[in-house]
Amino acid sequence: MDQDALKKQAAEAALSYVEGGVVGVGTGSTVNHFIDFLATIKGRIDGAVSSSEVSTERMKAHGIPVMDLNAAGELALYVDGADESNHRLQLIKGGGGALTREKIVAGASERFVCIADESKLVDVLGAFPLPVEVIPMARSHVARELVKLGGTPVWREGFVTDNGNVILDVQGLQITEPVALEQQINNLAGVVTVGIFALRPADVLILGSATGPRTVT
Numbered sequence: 001m002d003q004d005a006l007k008k009q010a011a012e013a014a015l016s017y018v019e020g021g022v023v024g025v026g027t028g029s030t031v032n033h034f035i036d037f038l039a040t041i042k043g044r045i046d047g048a049v050s051s052s053e054v055s056t057e058r059m060k061a062h063g064i065p066v067m068d069l070n071a072a073g074e075l076a077l078y079v080d081g082a083d084e085s086n087h088r089l090q091l092i093k094g095g096g097g098a099l100t101r102e103k104i105v106a107g108a109s110e111r112f113v114c115i116a117d118e119s120k121l122v123d124v125l126g127a128f129p130l131p132v133e134v135i136p137m138a139r140s141h142v143a144r145e146l147v148k149l150g151g152t153p154v155w156r157e158g159f160v161t162d163n164g165n166v167i168l169d170v171q172g173l174q175i176t177e178p179v180a181l182e183q184q185i186n187n188l189a190g191v192v193t194v195g196i197f198a199l200r201p202a203d204v205l206i207l208g209s210a211t212g213p214r215t216v217t
């Protein structure tokens with residue numbers, strides 16, 4: 001099976017966690033499969049809270065009502081993908097640039113189900129360049145601070161987030177203390193969000209694999 005088929009398998013397996021109400025929905029190619037599956041049971045949910053404009057558009061095209069998080073209140077379920085997960089379900093996210101809204105919706109949800117193909121499970125986070133969303137005027141300052149932390153930041157040129165900010169992708173980090181590094185980077189002036197999801201990790205990880213979906217908790 002190719003990687004996309006494994007993503008689709010994980011996305012389909014996540015449908016069993018949907019129990020109605022308003023569902024939090026993430027961003028990315030794996031989530032796109034989830035949105036397509038969610039559309040098949042849209043009559044059983046009240047709607048969705050979206051983590052990005054691109055997911056909003058896909059859900060609207062399917063006729064899934066998209067609601068504002070402020071109106072929806074706390075959510076029972078958030079489903080999203082990841083760029084990497086360690087065995088404690090601490091994640092790197094933001095490959096699609098939607099990390100800030102993803103972290104908000106994850107934080108507002110009781111249960112975070114992460115869906116991915118099995119290649120995303122790693123022992124130590126950091127082989128995937130760590131996305132950091134930054135206020136534009138702080139880009140060079142934050143980049144210098146990230147170098148002091150041992151990383152090599154690369155500006156994702158030409159990319160603007162849904163919040164009007166820029167992304168630095170930090171290469172060369174071995175993230176052995178995800179909670180500490182998340183706090184440290186979030187504390188840099190000019191950083192909006194770092195793509196480490198360790199303070200609020202996933203609760204369930206569904207991995208698509210050649211032998212069928214594997215659930216890690």
Ligand code: 5RP
Pocket residue numbers: 007026027028029030031080081082083092093094095096097098099102
């Ligand atoms: C977007 C994300 C995605 O969840 C992450 O990049 C995984 O994407 P994909 O499902 O396409 O592999 O964090 O900001």
